[in-house]
Amino acid sequence: MNEERLEAGFVGAGNMGLALIAGLVRSGVRPEAIGFAEPDAERAAAVRAQFPGLVLLGPRQLAGRARTLVLAVKPQMLPELAADLAAEVTAADPLVVSVAAGIGTGRLGGWLGPETRIVRAMPNTPALIGAGITGLYASPLATEADRKTADRLLGAVGATVWLQDEEQMHAVTATSGSGPAYVFLLIEAMTRAAQRLGLDEATARRLTLATVGGATQLAQESGADPAELRARVTSPGGTTERAITVFEESGLAELVAEAMAAAAARSRELGG
Numbered sequence: 001m002n003e004e005r006l007e008a009g010f011v012g013a014g015n016m017g018l019a020l021i022a023g024l025v026r027s028g029v030r031p032e033a034i035g036f037a038e039p040d041a042e043r044a045a046a047v048r049a050q051f052p053g054l055v056l057l058g059p060r061q062l063a064g065r066a067r068t069l070v071l072a073v074k075p076q077m078l079p080e081l082a083a084d085l086a087a088e089v090t091a092a093d094p095l096v097v098s099v100a101a102g103i104g105t106g107r108l109g110g111w112l113g114p115e116t117r118i119v120r121a122m123p124n125t126p127a128l129i130g131a132g133i134t135g136l137y138a139s140p141l142a143t144e145a146d147r148k149t150a151d152r153l154l155g156a157v158g159a160t161v162w163l164q165d166e167e168q169m170h171a172v173t174a175t176s177g178s179g180p181a182y183v184f185l186l187i188e189a190m191t192r193a194a195q196r197l198g199l200d201e202a203t204a205r206r207l208t209l210a211t212v213g214g215a216t217q218l219a220q221e222s223g224a225d226p227a228e229l230r231a232r233v234t235s236p237g238g239t240t241e242r243a244i245t246v247f248e249e250s251g252l253a254e255l256v257a258e259a260m261a262a263a264a265a266r267s268r269e270l271g272g
């Protein structure tokens with residue numbers, strides 16, 4: 001191999017691939033040190049226009065040249081793709097970082113080769129604006145340096161949390177992976193309810209978004225228990241108390257628990 005090794009290579013430059021590329025470039029990695037594979041020529045050209053200098057290669061060439069190979073294709077593409085990359089991965093020995101939902105390191109290692117160092121990542125969509133959070137799990141063969149590399153990669157698009165047990169990935173998927181959609185659902189419901197109470201849509205949305213964002217920020221910055229923060233704004237006999245009573249009597253907490261258990265169960269099913 002006489003070509004320069006690439007810092008990172010992305011197989012798949014879709015939503016997640018692109019968010020991670022953008023994060024790396026923002027964190028100071030030269031585009032010339034980042035490779036990507038993308039079968040759609042038009043999309044590949046658009047990616048290169050967005051990040052001039054990025055190296056476009058076929059997936060196998062990428063596997064042979066990247067120090068860190070990031071698998072960012074849809075999970076259903078992965079079995080075939082990984083088997084196709086096995087020879088190059090075995091020969092060049094990159095760290096493999098997979099963001100594919102549900103696919104365990106055991107199965108990945110089975111396709112790529114038993115010696116492969118793998119870190120599995122479950123990011124979420126706020127990564128697109130650098131405000132994500134990613135659950136990470138390193139397979140036993142991954143080294144401390146591999147963990148640092150993966151942490152830097154995913155850390156470029158938000159916070160990171162390391163898990164000791166791969167089984168916990170299902171809980172992470174049900175919490176932060178799918179979680180943005182739960183919050184969007186709440187935002188939709190609050191906005192509609194505010195309109196029903198007499199506000200126009202723009203005002204209703206503005207009030208709701210600022211409230212969800214502001215309350216989250218307050219909970220984060222104060223470090224106080226959310227139950228305590230809630231108690232502070234719930235005066236006896238007041239308006240908030242009346243609303244909270246409706247939520248509690250309708251079993252909101254149980255409903256959330258049931259929904260998240262369903263997401264975790266689906267994650268297990270998809271993992272096969």
Ligand SMILES: NC(=O)c1ccc[n+]([C@@H]2O[C@H](COP(=O)([O-])OP(=O)(O)OC[C@H]3O[C@@H](n4cnc5c(N)ncnc54)[C@H](OP(=O)(O)O)[C@@H]3O)[C@@H](O)[C@H]2O)c1
Nearest residue numbers: 012013014015016037040072073074075099100101123125
């Ligand atoms: N989006 C999320 O919030 C999120 C969160 C956590 C995990 N993930 C995981 O991230 C992965 C990617 O999701 P995404 O939302 O980024 O999907 P996406 O937007 O569909 O991106 C996948 C990209 O990979 C390309 N691709 C497919 N087969 C390929 C191949 N053989 N070689 C090279 N490139 C190939 C696709 O190209 P074509 O379009 O031309 O097929 C597409 O550009 C998934 O495994 C998903 O589970 C996503």
